[in-house]
Amino acid sequence: MNSGLYRPWLMERDSLTRRLQVACKTFKVEPIQFHQERALPEEARLLKLRPWQRAMIREVYLHCNGMPAVFAHSVLPCPSMRGNWQGLRRLGTRPLGAALFSDPRVMRTPLTFKKFGVRHALYGKAVQRLDAAPAELWARRSVFYLGRSAISVTEIFLPQVLSL
Numbered sequence: 763m764n765s766g767l768y769r770p771w772l773m774e775r776d777s778l779t780r781r782l783q784v785a786c787k788t789f790k791v792e793p794i795q796f797h798q799e800r801a802l803p804e805e806a807r808l809l810k811l812r813p814w815q816r817a818m819i820r821e822v823y824l825h826c827n828g829m830p831a832v833f834a835h836s837v838l839p840c841p842s843m844r845g846n847w848q849g850l851r852r853l854g855t856r857p858l859g860a861a862l863f864s865d866p867r868v869m870r871t872p873l874t875f876k877k878f879g880v881r882h883a884l885y886g887k888a889v890q891r892l893d894a895a896p897a898e899l900w901a902r903r904s905v906f907y908l909g910r911s912a913i914s915v916t917e918i919f920l921p922q923v924l925s926l
Contacts, residue, residue, distance in 0.1 A: 768900040768919050772875055778832065778917055779824065779859035785926040786826035791855045794821040794887075801837045802883055805914050808905060809839055818843055818851075820858065823891060831923040833888035834858070835916045842911040850913075858915065862906050871905045878918065888918040896921055 774781050783789045798816045801809065811817060817839045824832040836858055843851055850861060862868050878885045878899045889895035901918040 767924055771919050771923055772873070772900060772902050775873075777859045777863040779857040780863070782824055782826055782831060782926070786831075788825075788827055790825040791857050792823040792825055792830070793853075793855060794823065796820045796851075796853075798840070801914075805837045805916075808903075808914055809837060809912050811839055816840065820850075820853070821887060822858075824857070826922065826926055829922040830891045830920050831926065832920060833884070833918040835884055835887070835918070837914040839912060842913055845909075845911065847908060847911055847913070858913075862913070862915075865908065867908055869907045871907075873902045873904050875900065875902050877901075884916065884918060888920065892920060 771778070797819060799819050800806070800813070800815070801811055801817045801819070806813060806815070809817070817837050820836040820838065822834050823830040824834060838847070838850065850858070853861065878888070878901055880886075880897070884901070885899060888899055899918050899920065901916055903914060903916040906913045906915065
């Protein structure tokens with residue numbers, strides 16, 4: 763799968779949620795899970811978590827016109843759930859992007875990009891709602907900071923996004 767098809771979505775610097783809302787007739791956040799567990803090793807390194815430390819994991823599908831277009835996987839170190847970001851615990855069906863992009867104090871690291879194959883831990887989660895799973899998926903990741911609090915956000919683009 764060529765990243766060129768996904769490039770406009772991968773390179774979006776503003777809120778992906780806002781872009782999806784503009785591109786879709788109907789937009790919906792479907793929460794999958796919000797629970798405590800260990801981050802993936804690559805996420806733990808990025809957030810400077812020790813291997814035994816647990817974090818809050820939030821996973822959602824972003825639906826456009828009734829179809830899942832993006833699978834979002836967010837890692838919130840438990841200390842990040844206090845203070846300014848304690849309200850993130852109660853997002854429910856509200857998009858995380860709206861909360862992150864509405865606060866001018868939030869800083870974002872540059873986007874990184876990766877192609878996920880069937881062996882990546884997030885691939886299986888991302889394709890659960892698809893009728894036909896592609897051989898690979900493109901994703902982007904960045905970390906948002908509010909003071910010392912950090913949140914890693916991985917957005918995995920599903921084939922439906924190409925029709926928008």
